[in-house]
Amino acid sequence: MKRPKEYNTRQSADILSCVISCQNEFITAGQISEHLKNLGKNIGLTTIYRHLDKLESAGKVRRYVIDGVSCASYQYVGGSGEKDHLRLKCESCGGLFNVECDFADELERHFAADHRFIVNTDKIVLYGKCERCSVCA
Amino acid sequence: MKRPKEYNTRQSADILSCVISCQNEFITAGQISEHLKNLGKNIGLTTIYRHLDKLESAGKVRRYVIDGVSCASYQYVGGSGEKDHLRLKCESCGGLFNVECDFADELERHFAADHRFIVNTDKIVLYGKCERCSVCA
DNA sequence: CTAGTTGCAAAGAGTTTGCATGGCG
DNA sequence: CGCCATGCAAACTCTTTGCAACTAG
Numbered sequence: 001m002k003r004p005k006e007y008n009t010r011q012s013a014d015i016l017s018c019v020i021s022c023q024n025e026f027i028t029a030g031q032i033s034e035h036l037k038n039l040g041k042n043i044g045l046t047t048i049y050r051h052l053d054k055l056e057s058a059g060k061v062r063r064y065v066i067d068g069v070s071c072a073s074y075q076y077v078g079g080s081g082e083k084d085h086l087r088l089k090c091e092s093c094g095g096l097f098n099v100e101c102d103f104a105d106e107l108e109r110h111f112a113a114d115h116r117f118i119v120n121t122d123k124i125v126l127y128g129k130c131e132r133c134s135v136c137a
Numbered sequence: 138m139k140r141p142k143e144y145n146t147r148q149s150a151d152i153l154s155c156v157i158s159c160q161n162e163f164i165t166a167g168q169i170s171e172h173l174k175n176l177g178k179n180i181g182l183t184t185i186y187r188h189l190d191k192l193e194s195a196g197k198v199r200r201y202v203i204d205g206v207s208c209a210s211y212q213y214v215g216g217s218g219e220k221d222h223l224r225l226k227c228e229s230c231g232g233l234f235n236v237e238c239d240f241a242d243e244l245e246r247h248f249a250a251d252h253r254f255i256v257n258t259d260k261i262v263l264y265g266k267c268e269r270c271s272v273c274a
Numbered sequence: 275c276t277a278g279t280t281g282c283a284a285a286g287a288g289t290t291t292g293c294a295t296g297g298c299g
Numbered sequence: 300c301g302c303c304a305t306g307c308a309a310a311c312t313c314t315t316t317g318c319a320a321c322t323a324g
Contacts, residue, residue: 002276005303006303006304007298037211044307045306046307048292049290050161050304066202067201070288088252093268099252099254103244111265115238117225117234117266117267117268119261119262119263122264126260127257128249128257129254130253134255144278144322144324180281182276183280183314184281186313187279187315208312208314209321
């Protein structure tokens with residue numbers, strides 16, 4: 001139950017600032033690698049994956065497996081107390097949108113009351129068609 | 138736009154009856170392979186994937202990418218007109234439950250009205266904690 | 275016969291692990 | 300210095316593709 005102390009390294013700082021700068025975006029390990037490469041900072045993919053795991057355990061980052069995206073997407077959500085977002089994924093254009101919405105609370109209540117299931121609203125991803133795509137369809 | 142005619146083969150029949158027999162269950166390509174192997178019917182994984190693709194295009198099967206399951210899950214949903222189900226995935230026990238619920242309609246209305254997003258209710262998967270796990274927690 | 279089907283082998287894509295080296299504290 | 304961190308290469312898992320042999324109609 002004891003956790004090993006962690007060192008502050010160039011890599012851990014770079015990775016953290018990268019995910020923070022992409023807040024409200026979804027980013028993959030590979031994209032982080034490229035972002036950093038563009039800044040002249042080459043960090044091994046292995047290291048990125050390992051730090052994302054740690055950040056996820058620490059609750060600073062969330063990991064999503066999204067249909068239609070071949071690899072895992074990560075999102076920085078700050079340390080805590082972040083306002084819940086719902087994620088909407090457009091199946092036509094591939095866009096991924098965050099919406100803040102009180103409906104999440106309603107949804108949570110419904111499933112708790114009627115289905116005895118405690119929904120983790122942090123992880124909700126809904127699929128469908130965004131405004132632009134439904135107009136052009 | 139023309140579709141090639143399809144042959145009826147032993148494999149296509151076996152795969153279809155396998156997914157039908159697992160109705161209301163989620164099953165992976167590998168599991169189908171094992172099920173069939175237990176029946177003395179060895180079918181190449183490649184073939185299974187190809188038929189699942191066809192069945193999905195035909196609307197007979199749905200494909201889900203579920204967090205915590207390393208590979209795609211499939212579910213038979215019949216030809217058409219199936220009642221929508223919501224899927225609830227328990228993050229504690231790993232259980233995956235189908236619930237029939239009118240809340241899906243409400244959800245669809247809300248996002249259409251307030252967010253101009255047409256939710257595909259067929260694909261909803263909610264994560265959280267099932268009754269048993271929240272009691273024992 | 276002809277065109278769709280099968281399944282092995284191999285390629286791919288994303289992620290994880292092993293291990294020797296590097297660097298924080 | 301001890302121990303964690305790093306990153307390359309290799310292993311792994313799931314899925315797709317290439318291709319020659321096969322078979323339903």
